Amino acid sequence: EVRRVLEFAATQVVPRLARTTDELDHVLHALTGGFVPAGPSGSPLRGLVNVLPTGRNFYTVDPRAVPSRLAWQTGQAMADSLLRRHLDETGAYPESVGLSVWGTSAMRTSGDDVAEVLALLGVRPEWDEASRRVSRLDVVPLEELGRPRVDVTVRISGFFRDAFPHVVAMLDDAVKLVADLDEPEERNFVRAHTRADLAEHGDQRRATTRIFGSAPGSYGAGILQLVESGNWRDDRDLAEVYTAWGGYAYGRDLDGVPAADDMRANYRRIKVAAKNIDSAEHDIADSDDYFQYHGGMIATVRALTGADPKAYVGDSTTPDAVRTRPLADETARVFRARVVNPRWISAMRRHGYKGAFELAATVDYLFGFDATAGVVHDWMYEKLAAEYVLDADTQEFLRESNPWALHGIVERLHEAARRGLWAEPDPATLEALTEVYLEVEGDLEDRSE
Known part of the structure; x- marks a missing residue:
């Protein structure tokens, strides 16, 4: 059984994964009027190895x-x-x-x-x-x-x-x-x-x-x-x-x-x-x-x-x-596993403007869930402020790559406090956020002149 599984991995899974470069190749081929081969849709994580390699013109399931x-x-x-x-x-x-x-x-x-x-x-x-x-x-x-x-x-x-x-x-x-x-x-x-x-x-x-x-x-x-x-x-x-x-x-x-x-x-x-x-x-x-x-x-x-x-x-x-x-447990799980995971934040820095956008979007989505379902706790807002805004390395990255994202993050955290979603924010944290907000707003005004 082990031999059979290893043989399948070696002959099917690994070669198909190695062909993910087909995505770029097929895009370029399509732009020159070439044919993009078809393939099924689905998730490889659900055992659908036949959806690999990616980069094909996928067809969907039979609705019936x-x-x-x-x-x-x-x-x-x-x-x-x-x-x-x-x-x-x-x-x-x-x-x-x-x-x-x-x-x-x-x-x-x-x-x-x-x-x-x-x-x-x-x-x-x-x-x-x-x-x-x-x-x-x-x-x-x-x-x-x-x-x-x-x-x-x-x-x-x-x-x-x-x-x-x-x-x-x-x-x-x-x-x-x-x-x-x-x-x-x-x-x-x-x-x-x-x-x-x-x-x-x-x-x-x-x-x-x-x-x-x-x-x-x-x-x-x-x-x-x-x-x-x-x-x-x-x-x-x-x-x-x-x-x-x-x-x-x-x-x-x-x-x-x-x-x-x-x-x-x-x-x-x-x-x-x-x-x-x-x-x-x-x-x-x-x-x-x-x-x-x-x-x-x-x-x-x-x-x-x-x-x-x-x-x-x-x-x-x-x-x-x-x-x-x-939902509250799932929110806390995602928050700890990804949102404030230093490895994920570091990975976002490698993507420049778009990585900064993802940080800001994550704050927006959490705020939206709190507004509708009340699942974001005060400690989460404090952690977002500390890791996304007040951390020196992350703040410098946001200022250089996408100051509008930093501006939006601070604005959203302030709104959470104003609406009482962030029920009891630390006054020192709010003061530090306000200082960053004013500095970034000034920088953006200078850029627009």
Whole structure:
């Protein structure tokens, strides 16, 4: 077995990794009108060695084959992990889970998130043996399921909407299938919520709507623009924008119908707001999308109910060891492992202007998560100030490579203190930050003259 693994590494993995230089070669070849060979998409970290070498014109998955059999196994494990975490913390199953689902993740994993939604609902996909496409959905009996059917509200990205319309319809079918089951409401939360909504407005189609996203042709969650402008006061402002951008219903015969009221009705029930990560190549402080979609969902639920939902991050980077962490724990883990890791900061210095930009962007993303989910503690802000601004080497690098980034970092830290997110900043730290801010502002004014 060891010989077989080593032979595979020597004959397949190493040569494919060695050909990553194809990226530059193929770009130059394409610019001269040459042909770029095609290859599959996906993540090498998920065992997909066939996606290597990179630098090819990749093609995506078959939407009708999502979720795959492997994704179904992972999605079941993720659903079980989430429910076990909630059960351990509260002693009860959540009646409704809110899940952010992205198209890029679906392509990398062939549908882990989609499989998790089906698993929570208690619905099993069946595949056609020849095409490997999902051919039908079967209900898992309550006796076999061993728990209640959990309602799921899905916030899809614009890219998921565009790339996987068939999957959107399939998830909608799964909700209707479960809502129509003749089961006790305390064992079928989807049925219970559907009947409550029917009593409210009498519209069956609205009562089974669980998939929401941006308006047709638009993308994003709107939170980034609000946070960048600073034009917000509290959760209600964040929720209003999140709902305005994401309050459009999708499913069979629902191609982005305005449905803000139905979205609010479903979000009021959310007990767990979840987002999954499937690759170690990036983390929740690496992109604004994480705090926009996940943080925006948390802030919206809090604005609607007056209480925080449980905020979880599902980790399937190792499919055989799926785990669920509280968002606060994941934030602290990422903060220590990367954000203030001297090796990462040193690596960013080697990238000049862009490296400085990444430092500033990381501060922005953490601030956004704190504004929406309240997961950044005072010690983290103190550490950011010490390592990104007041450290002599890093400050000198920022001043020389990208003084606008340094200006933005200090500005964001000041805003955190002003808004009370950084609840009790050290006065000496704030004074030092102010001094740096004034010096950099003067330098930038001199440059503009």
